[in-house]
Amino acid sequence: MADSTLAKPPEAADDWTIPQDWARYSDGEHAMWDQLFERQARLLPGRVAPAFLDGLDVLRLSKPGIPDFAELNARLMDATGWQVVAVPGLVPDALFFDHLAHRRFVAGRFIRTPEQIDYLEEPDIFHDVFGHVPLLANPVFADYMEAYGRGGQRAVELGAIDRLARLYWYTVEFGLLRAPEGLQIYGAGIVSSFSESIFALDDPSPNRIGFDLKRLMRTRYRIDDFQQTYFVIDSFEDLLRQTIESDFAPLYRELEGTDDLDVATVLESDRIDHRGTQDYARARAARHPI
């Protein structure tokens, strides 16, 4: 995230937060939230980690439509000490990590328009709040997100943000969970997307590979389309254990001499849940040659 170009918008506070101004949302914006929420709430059972559904109740507030952060935060703080703060858009990495390290999740306050219903560049309030907040109500995942923030502050000192951004991307945004019933989704980028909630589990195109921190930190990711590789964790406890204790400095040093891996790479040393055909990505590249 080349964030040196980001300039703090004048209306934002020093920590880049802005008021949510919940009273300013229009009926159409509330209706958009309800439409997106209902569509995902119908699609996700059986496909999403149960911990996400448990957390979803924290979003079922007294009023329909876009959650009022004042009411949402009272419940979220009760559950795990987390709160959601509104920001104008992407914030600089160092500040992002600082918010996470203090159990503050930054969220956009705008919601997508009907034309953007299935794809938009920047994370809107539906991605940030529906996608990320339910798992912030889960104590283990809440600890992971704080540990990630602290790890990010350290990565800034070590010049290793790109490595750590991959960990965020392949877990918090696009992670899969292994369960006795089969693979389940938990990444916010997937659970907030109707089409990727289906693609990530059902489509033969992408790789699904067992989580391996060192291997993951070498793997590039794409931001413009469905992922070509998903990493599968065994449990949130396992993910937390691998993150909260270890200082990643030795790992970053070890990785210095290694090449990055392309998004579609499969290594013989990988724990392969599914070796993807990459048919989707190939067809898409044929339609949109770069």
Ligand code: HBI
């Ligand atoms: N800013 N508002 C916002 N939301 C994010 O998810 C976000 C960000 N800044 C940086 C960032 N994510 C990622 O690059 C982190 O992995 C560093």
Ligand code: FE
């Ligand atoms: Fe996100």
